[in-house]
Amino acid sequence: MNKESVVAKKKFGQNFLKDQSVLRKIVEAMPKNDHKVVEIGPGLGDLTKFLVDVKSVEAFEVDTDLCKLLQNIFKEEITTKRLHLNCGDVLQAWKSTLVDEPYDLVANLPYYIATNIILKALADPMCKNILVMVQLEVAEKFCASSGEKVFGSLGIIAQSVGKASIVTKVPPTAFDPQPKVDSAVFLIQKSADRSDKEFEEMLRVAFSQPRKTLIKNLSAKYDKKILQEVFETLELTLTIRPHQVDTNDYHQLYKLTRSLDGRRDTRGSDKQTSNAKQTK
Numbered sequence: 092m093n094k095e096s097v098v099a100k101k102k103f104g105q106n107f108l109k110d111q112s113v114l115r116k117i118v119e120a121m122p123k124n125d126h127k128v129v130e131i132g133p134g135l136g137d138l139t140k141f142l143v144d145v146k147s148v149e150a151f152e153v154d155t156d157l158c159k160l161l162q163n164i165f166k167e168e169i170t171t172k173r174l175h176l177n178c179g180d181v182l183q184a185w186k187s188t189l190v191d192e193p194y195d196l197v198a199n200l201p202y203y204i205a206t207n208i209i210l211k212a213l214a215d216p217m218c219k220n221i222l223v224m225v226q227l228e229v230a231e232k233f234c235a236s237s238g239e240k241v242f243g244s245l246g247i248i249a250q251s252v253g254k255a256s257i258v259t260k261v262p263p264t265a266f267d268p269q270p271k272v273d274s275a276v277f278l279i280q281k282s283a284d285r286s287d288k289e290f291e292e293m294l295r296v297a298f299s300q301p302r303k304t305l306i307k308n309l310s311a312k313y314d315k316k317i318l319q320e321v322f323e324t325l326e327l328t329l330t331i332r333p334h335q336v337d338t339n340d341y342h343q344l345y346k347l348t349r350s351l352d353g354r355r356d357t358r359g360s361d362k363q364t365s366n367a368k369q370t371k
Contacts, residue, residue, distance in 0.1 A: 106202075106266040106268060106270045107137065110261070110264075116258065116276065117141075117197065117199075117258075118145065120258045120259075121197060121222060122220045122278075126193045126194050126220070127194040129190060129218075130198045131198045134199070136160075138197075140164075142197060143168045147173055150177065151177045153180050158176065158178035182204070182211075187215070188215050188216060189211075192217060195221070196218055196220070198224070200224060202229075209225070210248070214284055214286065220278065220281060222278045225274065225277070226273075227261075232246060233249045234277055237336060243301070244297075247294055248294070252284060253283065254279070254280050255277060255278070256277065256278055257275050258277055262274075290345050293348075294341065296308055305333045305335075305336060306319070308333065309348075313352065321344055321348050322344075327340065
């Protein structure tokens with residue numbers, strides 16, 4: 092098998108990035124550090140050949156046919172340990188961390204698992220930066236700011252652990268075969284790790300119906316009187332919609348709601364104890 096005879100497989104969401112100028116932009120945007128690079132879905136190795144020139148690369152490829160091709164193309168790099176190629180599903184290999192040293196994720200990610208991979212990388216303590224090519228719509232969600240219509244839980248999660256920004260937009264013509272949507276390269280520079288599942292559950296509820304008011308959505312999970320008190324404290328109007336609240340206010344809203352809810356539960360418990368004593 093050679094590169095020219097490879098046919099993209101739909102089940103793996105394969106769209107091979109061929110545009111040399113875009114490949115160079117990705118490499119140029121890489122954070123300057125001594126971290127290992129992790130590449131997920133190297134495909135035909137077009138980005139890999141740029142990466143191994145500047146870094147030590149740990150690559151994960153699920154397609155066994157492509158794995159054989161890559162082993163042949165990068166025989167020297169594998170021998171000299173500039174490239175370590177893992178053949179198999181990266182999600183099965185990914186436990187609490189993907190590799191046991193600080194790394195940057197640099198990849199052209201398959202669309203169908205891109206969001207899942209990014210979220211896992213945000214939670215991985217060894218992952219320090221994420222520089223990936225994804226569907227433009229996904230990149231915009233991770234990089235959105237409050238007030239923008241696409242601002243939601245992904246943007247809040249990204250802002251909670253670091254700084255996200257779009258590096259460049261990429262047209263379908265940069266790929267073979269061409270996808271039906273535009274793509275984008277974006278960068279998340281991490282300063283913390285994604286960890287609070289309860290906070291993210293609150294975000295899921297908050298954005299469950301984006302066109303409704305935030306308090307209406309949150310009322311499905313939290314006591315409305317408590318929410319009204321919290322909104323007043325944070326000076327949030329009762330008509331505000333989910334995308335209009337910034338990341339810091341979401342964290343404050345979460346903390347205050349939990350605090351007041353706990354206080355209410357404690358009072359309820361004390362009242363029950365008092366009533367039990369009176370009954371005796």
